[in-house]
Structure formats: structure tokens, C-alpha cells
């Protein structure tokens with residue numbers, strides 16, 4: 001079968017790779033759509049294992065498709081012809097992290113992946129036993145394959161707001177108007193936020209944030225924390241969601257949060273980057289600092305229901321749909337968005 005093989009963001013080659021055998025507990029899915037995620041283009045993370053079989057199983061993880069083969073044991077869970085969302089990360093459900101509700105901090109979850117050697121930008125993906133057991137969602141007929149690719153990124157946002165809830169009309173500052181910032185904005189509305197401001201350096205992105213329901217936007221070259229307070233009747237934010245992973249935005253988060261507020265550090269900075277925290281700023285505010293990683297099955301299910309019932313507009317976030325041969329272009333656009341690009345989706349079956 002054909003698969004996109006990763007060497008670096010600007011070098012992704014479509015190659016003929018071996019078909020992946022399907023064992024009794026496994027299922028083969030014809031990939032109809034696979035979103036390109038910000039984590040796919042984290043080059044420092046991915047390049048270590050680039051071009052080697054088995055190294056980049058999580059390369060391409062926002063997948064939807066049709067089941068074309070189910071092993072004898074897997075047939076209890078899925079049938080040939082099922083339209084599905086498949087997830088690469090599934091928890092063990094028995095370790096202490098899982099038992100304590102931190103299912104995405106589970107070692108099993110973090111090491112599970114599709115069986116493909118070169119990732120899921122491929123004509124087919126083979127879903128391992130444990131993922132068939134607890135990582136496949138049936139796609140309702142009314143949800144398109146493209147919309148279904150948002151189940152994973154939106155699921156991650158659902159999880160983040162589980163730890164930093166805006167319910168009860170709380171004020172929210174979303175730092176960064178990229179895809180995850182815009183999903184956080186929409187999710188905050190569904191979750192019951194009050195005033196929501198979005199900041200970004202890109203004014204086009206701020207216009208998009210307005211369209212998706214931001215109460216106000218702040219250009220990141222301004223003094224973001226003070227501008228937020230001006231807009232929010234003099235008060236700091238009840239919830240700050242940081243989706244722009246640079247130290248300057250860490251600092252802004254700490255300064256923008258109000259009394260009793262919560263900061264969600266949603267996007268990670270690069271591993272060698274340290275950010276300073278001035279504890280004095282927090283001392284009299286009783287602030288909670290939290291973060292989240294990935295999504296568990298419950299988060300994914302919530303995301304799917306929100307998409308299915310039109311609570312979140314994902315359709316208008318898709319700006320490019322490319323065939324497999326143009327995967328590299330999709331990566332470059334995701335790493336350095338241009339011309340209003342927001343979400344790129346790869347269609348491996350398109351010529």
C-alpha cells in the first residue's frame with residue numbers, strides 16, 4: 001500500500017510500504033481522512049525516528065475511515081463496512097494513573113499506536129487488539145469523514161477544560177487563535193463561559209476568532225493581561241488557556257489570571273525551554289495551574305456528540321484537503337500557516 005513516510009516537515013515522501021497483516025483481535029480500516037495536527041509537525045519530537053519503520057506510529061492520528069477487514073475476535077466489536085473514528089492512544093484502565101482518573105497519563109496510553117510502521121497517512125491503518133477493544137467510535141451517518149477527524153483534537157480540548165472549567169459564566173482568555181485556540185473558544189461557549197477574549201499576533205486569525213464567537217480579541221503586541229482586564233470590568237481572567245507554547249505567553253498567562261483563577265497550559269514548550277514563574281504574582285490570588293495531555297474515550301465521545309449535534313462548528317475550520325501525494329505541503333502549511341490556512345486534512349484515497 002501507499003503511505004507518506006516522514007523524514008522531516010519539508011521532506012515527506014509517498015512510498016510503497018508492506019501491507020500490514022491483520023491478526024484475530026485486529027481490524028483494518030481504509031483511511032478516508034486524516035487531519036494534520038500541530039503535534040504531527042513538532043519536528044524536534046518526530047525527527048529522531050524519522051524514516052525508520054516502527055518509529056512514528058503516532059504520525060497521523062486524527063483518522064476516520066471504513067472497516068474493510070475484522071479479525072475473528074475483532075468481529076465482536078466492529079463489522080466490515082462500519083464508518084469509524086479510530087484512536088491511536090488507549091489506556092490500560094488498571095494502573096494507578098488510570099484508577100485516579102488520569103487515564104491520559106497512563107504509560108499504556110502513551111505507548112499505544114496503530115500497527116502501521118510508517119504512521120497513518122496511508123491507504124489503510126491496522127488497529128491493534130487493545131485499540132479495537134476501547135478505541136473505536138462509530139461515526140453517525142450525519143457526520144462526514146472530514147468532520148470526524150476533529151474528534152481527537154476536540155477531545156483534547158474537552159479534556160483540558162475538564163481541568164479548567166469555564167462553567168457558570170466565567171471569564172476566559174484564550175492565548176493563541178490557531179486551531180486549538182479556536183476549538184477552546186468554541187468549547188468554552190458550550191461549557192458555559194461568559195466573556196471570552198482571544199489573543200494572537202495574527203490579525204486575520206483574530207477575525208476568524210470573532211466569527212467563531214469571541215466576545216473580544218486582543219492583538220498580542222499589546223499588553224495582553226492589562227487589555228484583558230480593561231475589557232473585563234477591571235478583573236483578571238477566571239480561566240486562562242495557553243495554546244501558544246512560548247515563554248512570553250507563559251508570563252502573560254500568569255499576569256492575566258485573576259483571583260481564584262485557573263491557568264491551563266495546553267500546549268507544551270520545546271523540551272529545552274524553561275519558563276520563569278514569579279510566585280509573587282500568584283501568592284494572594286489562590287491560582288490553580290494545570291495542564292492536560294491527549295484525550296480519553298469519554299472526552300472523544302463528548303467531542304463526537306458535540307460535532308454530531310452542531311454544538312461546535314468544525315466544517316468551517318477545514319481550509320485545505322489534499323491527496324496523499326501532497327502530505328508534505330499540508331505539513332508545511334500546518335507548521336507555518338499562510339493565506340488563512342487553519343486545518344489541513346489528507347485524503348489518502350484521492351488520486
Ligand SMILES: [Zn+2]
Nearest residue numbers: 037062152153
Ligand atoms: Zn491531534
Ligand SMILES: [Zn+2]
Nearest residue numbers: 092095098106
Ligand atoms: Zn493505565
